[in-house]
Amino acid sequence: MGWMRAQRNDRKVLCAQSIASASPCDSKDKLASDQQNRVHIEDISTLQTPKHLQCPTLPFVSTSTPNADLPFLPATAITASPTHNQLYIVIDNIVYNCSSFVDEHPGGGQVIESFRAQDCSWQFWRFHSKDVMQAWGQPLRVARTEGVTNRWKERPRWVGLRRFRDRDEG
Structure with a gap:
Protein backbone atom coordinates (compact mmCIF):
# COMPACT_ATOMS: atom_id res chain seq x y z
CA MET A 1 0.00 0.00 0.00
CA GLY A 2 1.42 3.36 -0.96
CA TRP A 3 0.70 6.96 -0.18
CA MET A 4 -2.20 8.55 -1.98
CA ARG A 5 -3.89 11.91 -2.09
CA ALA A 6 -7.52 12.62 -2.87
CA GLN A 7 -8.05 15.61 -5.13
CA ARG A 8 -11.59 16.07 -3.95
CA ASN A 9 -12.94 15.61 -0.45
CA ASP A 10 -16.68 16.23 -0.70
CA ARG A 11 -17.94 12.69 -0.09
CA LYS A 12 -19.67 13.69 3.17
CA VAL A 13 -21.50 16.47 1.34
CA LEU A 14 -22.72 14.10 -1.38
CA CYS A 15 -24.00 11.51 1.10
CA ALA A 16 -25.59 14.20 3.27
CA GLN A 17 -27.41 15.59 0.24
CA SER A 18 -28.78 12.18 -0.72
CA ILE A 19 -29.94 11.50 2.86
CA ALA A 20 -31.65 14.90 3.00
CA SER A 21 -33.51 14.19 -0.22
CA ALA A 22 -34.66 10.82 1.22
CA SER A 23 -33.43 8.98 -1.86
CA PRO A 24 -31.08 6.02 -1.59
CA CYS A 25 -27.38 6.88 -1.95
CA ASP A 26 -26.03 5.49 -5.20
CA SER A 27 -22.70 4.44 -3.72
CA LYS A 28 -21.40 2.71 -6.88
CA ASP A 29 -21.51 5.92 -8.92
CA LYS A 30 -19.95 7.93 -6.12
CA LEU A 31 -17.26 5.32 -5.57
CA ALA A 32 -16.41 5.34 -9.27
CA SER A 33 -16.15 9.11 -9.29
CA ASP A 34 -14.03 9.05 -6.11
CA GLN A 35 -11.66 6.50 -7.65
CA GLN A 36 -11.23 8.62 -10.75
CA ASN A 37 -10.20 11.59 -8.62
CA ARG A 38 -7.47 9.77 -6.66
CA VAL A 39 -3.85 10.29 -7.54
CA HIS A 40 -1.22 7.84 -6.30
CA ILE A 41 1.92 9.55 -5.12
CA GLU A 42 4.04 6.40 -4.78
CA ASP A 43 4.02 3.39 -7.07
CA ILE A 44 4.70 0.48 -4.74
CA SER A 45 4.68 -2.15 -7.46
CA THR A 46 8.28 -1.24 -8.26
CA LEU A 47 9.57 -1.11 -4.66
CA GLN A 48 11.94 -3.87 -3.66
CA THR A 49 14.14 -4.55 -0.69
CA PRO A 50 17.78 -3.85 -1.61
CA LYS A 51 19.71 -7.06 -2.24
CA HIS A 52 22.22 -6.38 0.54
CA LEU A 53 19.30 -6.32 3.03
CA GLN A 54 17.56 -9.45 1.79
CA CYS A 55 17.97 -12.57 3.85
CA PRO A 56 18.48 -15.54 1.56
CA THR A 57 16.00 -18.40 1.56
CA LEU A 58 18.01 -21.40 2.65
CA PRO A 59 17.08 -25.07 2.17
CA PHE A 60 16.65 -27.33 5.18
CA VAL A 61 19.69 -29.44 6.02
CA SER A 62 19.59 -33.20 6.52
CA THR A 63 19.21 -34.28 10.15
CA SER A 64 22.33 -36.42 9.76
CA THR A 65 24.49 -33.34 9.02
CA PRO A 66 26.52 -32.24 12.07
CA ASN A 67 26.17 -28.62 13.19
CA ALA A 68 29.81 -27.91 12.31
CA ASP A 69 29.12 -28.81 8.65
CA LEU A 70 26.16 -26.46 8.24
CA PRO A 71 26.64 -23.56 5.79
CA PHE A 72 27.70 -20.30 7.43
CA LEU A 73 25.33 -17.33 7.32
CA PRO A 74 26.64 -13.97 8.59
CA ALA A 75 24.70 -12.33 11.42
CA THR A 76 24.06 -9.28 9.25
CA ALA A 77 22.14 -11.41 6.75
CA ILE A 78 19.77 -12.54 9.49
CA THR A 79 19.31 -9.31 11.44
CA ALA A 80 19.27 -6.82 8.55
CA SER A 81 15.82 -7.74 7.30
CA PRO A 82 13.66 -9.22 10.08
CA THR A 83 10.48 -8.70 8.03
CA HIS A 84 11.61 -11.22 5.41
CA ASN A 85 9.05 -13.87 4.53
CA GLN A 86 11.14 -16.54 6.27
CA LEU A 87 10.97 -16.82 10.06
CA TYR A 88 14.56 -17.42 11.17
CA ILE A 89 15.52 -17.77 14.84
CA VAL A 90 18.93 -18.54 16.33
CA ILE A 91 19.58 -21.04 19.13
CA ASP A 92 23.19 -21.63 20.18
CA ASN A 93 24.50 -20.10 16.91
CA ILE A 94 22.38 -22.43 14.76
CA VAL A 95 19.82 -20.81 12.44
CA TYR A 96 16.38 -22.45 12.34
CA ASN A 97 13.71 -21.72 9.73
CA CYS A 98 10.48 -21.85 11.75
CA SER A 99 8.21 -20.55 8.98
CA SER A 100 6.39 -23.86 8.58
CA PHE A 101 6.47 -24.70 12.30
CA VAL A 102 5.21 -21.43 13.77
CA ASP A 103 1.53 -22.45 13.57
CA GLU A 104 2.24 -25.88 15.10
CA HIS A 105 4.14 -24.56 18.14
CA PRO A 106 2.30 -25.71 21.30
CA GLY A 107 3.00 -22.40 23.05
CA GLY A 108 1.53 -20.42 20.17
CA GLY A 109 3.04 -18.73 17.16
CA GLN A 110 3.52 -15.38 18.91
CA VAL A 111 6.28 -16.87 21.07
CA ILE A 112 8.38 -17.72 18.02
CA GLU A 113 7.41 -14.54 16.14
CA SER A 114 8.75 -12.43 19.02
CA PHE A 115 12.24 -13.83 18.37
CA ARG A 116 12.26 -13.34 14.59
CA ALA A 117 15.85 -12.74 13.39
CA GLN A 118 17.17 -12.91 16.97
CA ASP A 119 18.89 -15.27 19.35
CA CYS A 120 16.63 -17.03 21.85
CA SER A 121 19.00 -19.64 23.27
CA TRP A 122 18.45 -19.29 27.00
CA GLN A 123 14.70 -18.84 26.61
CA PHE A 124 14.51 -22.00 24.51
CA TRP A 125 16.48 -24.10 26.99
CA ARG A 126 14.36 -22.92 29.93
CA PHE A 127 11.29 -24.58 28.40
CA HIS A 128 12.64 -27.38 26.19
CA MET A 133 15.46 -30.17 20.09
CA GLN A 134 16.34 -33.50 18.45
CA ALA A 135 12.75 -34.28 17.47
CA TRP A 136 11.54 -30.84 16.38
CA GLY A 137 14.58 -28.59 15.94
CA GLN A 138 16.97 -30.76 13.94
CA PRO A 139 14.75 -30.84 10.81
CA LEU A 140 14.40 -27.02 10.88
CA ARG A 141 18.15 -26.25 10.74
CA VAL A 142 19.37 -24.23 7.77
CA ALA A 143 22.73 -22.71 8.76
CA ARG A 144 25.13 -21.74 11.50
CA THR A 145 26.06 -18.19 12.44
CA GLU A 146 27.93 -16.03 14.94
CA GLY A 147 27.18 -12.64 16.43
CA VAL A 148 23.37 -12.68 16.63
CA THR A 149 22.54 -11.35 20.07
CA ASN A 150 19.74 -11.99 22.50
CA ARG A 151 17.96 -8.77 23.41
CA TRP A 152 17.34 -9.96 26.99
CA LYS A 153 20.04 -10.76 29.48
CA GLU A 154 19.63 -14.15 31.10
CA ARG A 155 18.53 -13.97 34.70
CA PRO A 156 20.45 -16.18 37.10
CA ARG A 157 18.70 -19.28 38.35
CA TRP A 158 18.55 -19.58 42.08
CA VAL A 159 18.25 -22.99 43.65
CA GLY A 160 16.91 -23.10 47.19
CA LEU A 161 19.90 -24.87 48.78
CA ARG A 162 20.45 -22.31 51.52
CA ARG A 163 18.26 -24.21 53.98
CA PHE A 164 20.26 -27.39 53.49
CA ARG A 165 23.46 -25.52 54.36
CA ASP A 166 21.84 -23.98 57.45
CA ARG A 167 20.83 -27.44 58.71
CA ASP A 168 24.36 -28.77 58.22
CA GLU A 169 25.87 -25.92 60.26
CA GLY A 170 23.46 -26.22 63.20
Missing part, protein backbone atom coordinates in the same frame (compact mmCIF):
# COMPACT_ATOMS: atom_id res chain seq x y z
CA SER A 129 14.87 -30.43 26.57
CA LYS A 130 17.50 -31.92 24.27
CA ASP A 131 14.94 -34.51 23.20
CA VAL A 132 12.59 -31.77 22.00
